[in-house]
Amino acid sequence: MKSRKSSVPVAFCWEMKSQTAPIPGPRWGGCQAKAIVRPASTEEVSKVLKLCHAEEQSVVTHGGLTGLVGGARAGKDDIVLSLERMNGIEAVDTINRTLTVEAGAVLQKVHDVAEEAGLLFPLDFGARGSATIGGNISTNAGGNSVIRYGMIRDQLLGVEAVLADGTIISSLTGVIKNNTGYDLKQLFIGSEGTLGIVTRAVLRLRPLPRSRNTALVAIEDFERLGRFLRDMDSALGGTLSAFEVMWNDFYKLIVGYTGQHGQPLQPSHGYYVLIESTGGHEEADKSRFEGALEEALEQELIVDAVIAQSKQQREDLWAIRDDIEGLGKALFPAITFDVSLGIPQMDDYVEEVRKQLTEQWPDSKMVVFGHLGDGNIHLVITVGSREEHEVRAVEAIVYEALGRRDGVISAEHGIGLDKRAYLKHSRSTAEIALMKTLKQALDPKGILNPGKIFEQQKDISS
Amino acid sequence: MKSRKSSVPVAFCWEMKSQTAPIPGPRWGGCQAKAIVRPASTEEVSKVLKLCHAEEQSVVTHGGLTGLVGGARAGKDDIVLSLERMNGIEAVDTINRTLTVEAGAVLQKVHDVAEEAGLLFPLDFGARGSATIGGNISTNAGGNSVIRYGMIRDQLLGVEAVLADGTIISSLTGVIKNNTGYDLKQLFIGSEGTLGIVTRAVLRLRPLPRSRNTALVAIEDFERLGRFLRDMDSALGGTLSAFEVMWNDFYKLIVGYTGQHGQPLQPSHGYYVLIESTGGHEEADKSRFEGALEEALEQELIVDAVIAQSKQQREDLWAIRDDIEGLGKALFPAITFDVSLGIPQMDDYVEEVRKQLTEQWPDSKMVVFGHLGDGNIHLVITVGSREEHEVRAVEAIVYEALGRRDGVISAEHGIGLDKRAYLKHSRSTAEIALMKTLKQALDPKGILNPGKIFEQQKDISS
Numbered sequence: 001m002k003s004r005k006s007s008v009p010v011a012f013c014w015e016m017k018s019q020t021a022p023i024p025g026p027r028w029g030g031c032q033a034k035a036i037v038r039p040a041s042t043e044e045v046s047k048v049l050k051l052c053h054a055e056e057q058s059v060v061t062h063g064g065l066t067g068l069v070g071g072a073r074a075g076k077d078d079i080v081l082s083l084e085r086m087n088g089i090e091a092v093d094t095i096n097r098t099l100t101v102e103a104g105a106v107l108q109k110v111h112d113v114a115e116e117a118g119l120l121f122p123l124d125f126g127a128r129g130s131a132t133i134g135g136n137i138s139t140n141a142g143g144n145s146v147i148r149y150g151m152i153r154d155q156l157l158g159v160e161a162v163l164a165d166g167t168i169i170s171s172l173t174g175v176i177k178n179n180t181g182y183d184l185k186q187l188f189i190g191s192e193g194t195l196g197i198v199t200r201a202v203l204r205l206r207p208l209p210r211s212r213n214t215a216l217v218a219i220e221d222f223e224r225l226g227r228f229l230r231d232m233d234s235a236l237g238g239t240l241s242a243f244e245v246m247w248n249d250f251y252k253l254i255v256g257y258t259g260q261h262g263q264p265l266q267p268s269h270g271y272y273v274l275i276e277s278t279g280g281h282e283e284a285d286k287s288r289f290e291g292a293l294e295e296a297l298e299q300e301l302i303v304d305a306v307i308a309q310s311k312q313q314r315e316d317l318w319a320i321r322d323d324i325e326g327l328g329k330a331l332f333p334a335i336t337f338d339v340s341l342g343i344p345q346m347d348d349y350v351e352e353v354r355k356q357l358t359e360q361w362p363d364s365k366m367v368v369f370g371h372l373g374d375g376n377i378h379l380v381i382t383v384g385s386r387e388e389h390e391v392r393a394v395e396a397i398v399y400e401a402l403g404r405r406d407g408v409i410s411a412e413h414g415i416g417l418d419k420r421a422y423l424k425h426s427r428s429t430a431e432i433a434l435m436k437t438l439k440q441a442l443d444p445k446g447i448l449n450p451g452k453i454f455e456q457q458k459d460i461s462s
Numbered sequence: 463m464k465s466r467k468s469s470v471p472v473a474f475c476w477e478m479k480s481q482t483a484p485i486p487g488p489r490w491g492g493c494q495a496k497a498i499v500r501p502a503s504t505e506e507v508s509k510v511l512k513l514c515h516a517e518e519q520s521v522v523t524h525g526g527l528t529g530l531v532g533g534a535r536a537g538k539d540d541i542v543l544s545l546e547r548m549n550g551i552e553a554v555d556t557i558n559r560t561l562t563v564e565a566g567a568v569l570q571k572v573h574d575v576a577e578e579a580g581l582l583f584p585l586d587f588g589a590r591g592s593a594t595i596g597g598n599i600s601t602n603a604g605g606n607s608v609i610r611y612g613m614i615r616d617q618l619l620g621v622e623a624v625l626a627d628g629t630i631i632s633s634l635t636g637v638i639k640n641n642t643g644y645d646l647k648q649l650f651i652g653s654e655g656t657l658g659i660v661t662r663a664v665l666r667l668r669p670l671p672r673s674r675n676t677a678l679v680a681i682e683d684f685e686r687l688g689r690f691l692r693d694m695d696s697a698l699g700g701t702l703s704a705f706e707v708m709w710n711d712f713y714k715l716i717v718g719y720t721g722q723h724g725q726p727l728q729p730s731h732g733y734y735v736l737i738e739s740t741g742g743h744e745e746a747d748k749s750r751f752e753g754a755l756e757e758a759l760e761q762e763l764i765v766d767a768v769i770a771q772s773k774q775q776r777e778d779l780w781a782i783r784d785d786i787e788g789l790g791k792a793l794f795p796a797i798t799f800d801v802s803l804g805i806p807q808m809d810d811y812v813e814e815v816r817k818q819l820t821e822q823w824p825d826s827k828m829v830v831f832g833h834l835g836d837g838n839i840h841l842v843i844t845v846g847s848r849e850e851h852e853v854r855a856v857e858a859i860v861y862e863a864l865g866r867r868d869g870v871i872s873a874e875h876g877i878g879l880d881k882r883a884y885l886k887h888s889r890s891t892a893e894i895a896l897m898k899t900l901k902q903a904l905d906p907k908g909i910l911n912p913g914k915i916f917e918q919q920k921d922i923s924s
Contacts, residue, residue, distance in 0.1 A: 095688065095804070095806050096804045096806070140641050142641075146638070146639065148700070150612075153645075154612065154616055167896075169890075169892050169893060169896055170890060170892070171893060174804065174868075175804070175838075175873070176802070176836045176837050176838070177604055177608065177613065177836050177837065178873065178888070179601065179652055179872045179876045179877070180870055180877055180885060181889055181893075181897050182649075182652070182657075182900060183602070183615075183652055184893055184896055186645065187644075190643075190644070190645055191644050207692070207695050209699060210696060230557075233669050234669040234670075235672075235743065237671060237672065237673070237700075237741030237747070238699075238701045238741060238742070239700045239741075239742075278699065279700060279701075280699025280700070280750075280754075281697065281750055284746055284749070284750050285699070287746070288742075292742075340638070341637065342558045342636065343557055344558070374638045374639050375558065375638050375639065376638070407637075408635065408639070408642055410640075410641045410642045411637070411641060412639055412641050413641065414641045415642055423642060423643060427633075427643055428632060430630065430631050430632070431631060431632075433629075434625070434629075434631055434644075434904075435646070437904065438644060453643045
């Protein structure tokens with residue numbers, strides 16, 4: 001390996017940067033990589049990859065290290081390529097409403113720069129203070145605003161990436177519509193660094209909302225929850241921007257156990273929804289939001305509601321939904337899941353999993369919450385230990401019941417190493433074969449993040 | 463070629479189905495293909511492709527034949543695979559709000575079925591009565607609602623496609639979020655039938671709007687036009703669903719020449735915008751829409767406006783924008799363009815093209831209109847003939863001025879055969895090489911729609 005001869009800074013890593021993920025993924029150890037390379041430009045990334053390609057040296061790309069599935073885990077034979085020095089915001093275009101950034105730019109900084117320009121970058125989730133745009137792209141990050149704005153896939157206009165052999169693919173267009181041949185950026189979105197290393201991106205910005213209305217509501221049964229979602233989506237016509245559901249166990253645990261939150265609603269109801277609407281007209285939007293909730297109360301879809309009357313109150317409501325730290329402490333050691341399935345199957349699914357867990361581990365606990373409007377829920381489970389065989393047994397229960405309902409084993413976290421064994425629950429043999437065809441075509445030596453998503457013949461990291 | 467031995471109906475084509483495109487693409491002749499194969503199921507498509515693959519027989523897929531770039535043109539050595547028998551709507555799911563359809567389903571039928579279920583499939587454009595979902599997917603169709611809902615890429619949850627060797631890739635998931643490995647459907651969206659044949663799809667439906675407000679407004683200068691767009695996007699906060707701009711020449715020609723339309727606004731203004739907002743509350747949305755227009759009048763962004771007071775009035779306003787037939791007659795023989803570029807560059811671009819055209823052809827005419835909110839405009843030009851060398855000379859003017867402004871030669875129509883020579887204006891050598899790598903990986907014998915988008919070594923159709 002000749003990379004130390006290049007001008008790219010190289011450091012030897014003895015300790016991995018602290019894991020900032022809210023709930024640490026399983027089996028995460030310290031960094032075992034040979035070295036960390038920290039290029040400062042796309043050209044330097046290209047140089048590194050040319051060298052690694054020539055030497056058949058495996059490369060694991062690092063962003064903010066907030067992933068939850070071991071997608072950035074490096075083995076002792078790997079080189080880590082960190083994008084931490086490529087963290088610049090290169091251009092803000094307020095007319096075309098785009099932001100050109102380097103891949104190492106932290107999501108929170110992107111939010112701030114957009115907002116200073118009077119605009120919004122809507123991708124948002126708890127790890128915003130550490131997660132980077134490059135990591136967001138390579139995992140197709142979702143979060144709290146997907147119901148309104150989609151995943152990051154829908155918020156990207158252009159991408160620059162470096163292929164395994166060092167070729168720079170610069171598709172940094174800032175136009176919204178571009179049907180000139182294959183949309184190559186799609187290759188790099190959600191492929192977890194296995195097909196190329198994203199170095200820069202053009203992000204699409206949106207108008208900064210002029211109004212924001214937030215409420216926490218309580219609902220007694222799941223059927224009403226589904227109807228409430230559909231009614232709000234219609235009534236708020238394009239302005240519904242969050243519909244986050246907490247099952248009773250989640251709410252009770254967070255407002256009870258942590259002692260960090262007030263109790264805006266009694267903890268005795270079946271489901272709690274944090275609902276938010278953002279729009280263009282303060283008074284009209286407020287009256288419409290409150291009117292829609294009143295109608296839902298009259299129709300007995302919801303049994304109680306508290307509407308935030310200030311920014312502080314809004315933040316307090318969100319703090320309940322976002323208290324993943326409290327959750328992690330209460331359910332230590334936790335095993336976490338991130339699944340998609342049809343809304344009509346959801347409640348029955350949760351109950352089946354809960355029943356099976358209780359049969360096997362009478363003291364087990366499970367809390368459920370998530371982005372119901374997107375058909376995506378998170379399950380956080382503890383059975384008292386995280387021994388390998390127990391994790392496997394829990395996974396078997398969760399994924400087997402999911403497979404019978406045509407569910408998807410990863411809605412937003414990706415596959416990485418931790419869910420690789422279960423990929424076949426959500427994808428067919430033909431699909432996985434086609435993924436391998438793509439991998440072979442773009443990275444025939446298999447040097448980019450090897451072994452992530454699916455096993456490779458030359459599988460270094462696993 | 464052994465396909466006649468299979469159970470798949472085969473017809474020999476002497477005449478091509480009539481061309482239903484609003485403005486016929488250049489150099490379109492009758493069908494020259496050896497035969498048309500009309501499979502009735504995905505399995506039959508697979509059988510056909512297995513046979514063709516074994517014989518290295520080229521296959522051109524046909525949907526509604528409304529394309530504008532010769533993407534479906536077949537040569538005398540090709541087999542045409544028509545999906546006209548695979549036109550079924552297989553399932554409507556009103557809870558998860560999805561529609562599962564065969565690729566040959568006509569867009570208008572999809573609209574109707576969705577609406578009967580109280581839902582909306584928002585993809586919409588003039589050729590809705592003939593264009594098929596499969597064709598929409600393979601060209602990543604856009605249209606009038608992109609500003610609100612995106613292209614069809616954003617409205618697809620699952621796709622089933624058949625690869626060149628007959629392998630069926632069935633990714634017919636109906637979930638919104640699915641980060642389980644590579645998003646394979648992206649390969650088939652916008653790749654114009656060169657990487658696989660789409661056979662079925664799961665479409666995402668939206669709530670049917672409860673309100674629709676439509677206006678035609680007049681604006682004097684381009685700078686105000688851009689400000690008006692940004693202001694409306696903010697003020698209507700998520701409910702803006704169309705922002706279609708007509709340059710003065712378009713409006714004057716359509717309301718004057720055709721004699722088919724009233725004159726809702728005087729034809730003396732610089733620009734006309736058909737603006738529409740759809741939402742969830744009839745009264746509140748109306749008052750917000752009218753309030754926003756009043757504010758724009760007060761701020762002198764717009765000089766005149768007419769608001770549709772009935773469904774008929776709304777249809778009359780849209781009929782002006784949609785009168786592509788009248789346009790085609792008035793500018794016969796027309797050369798049409800579909801470009802994306804930054805809004806700040808747009809007016810200057812149009813004026814430069816107009817000036818150059820007039821210098822070369824003093825009697826030439828050009829009208830401009832399009833989806834300004836998406837940065838996409840259409841240019842329709844006539845220089846009195848469509849001789850090959852004149853078409854080339856016009857293309858040179860249009861694309862050269864565009865290239866200098868980092869524009870894109872095809873926003874929504876695709877590349878096909880007609881724009882292939884200009885692909886390099888919008889995509890780099892490295893990008894085109896990567897497209898060819900993908901083509902080689904998925905279709906190594908080059909039998910699928912050969913020669914479309916870019917030249918292949920084995921180039922049958924061109």
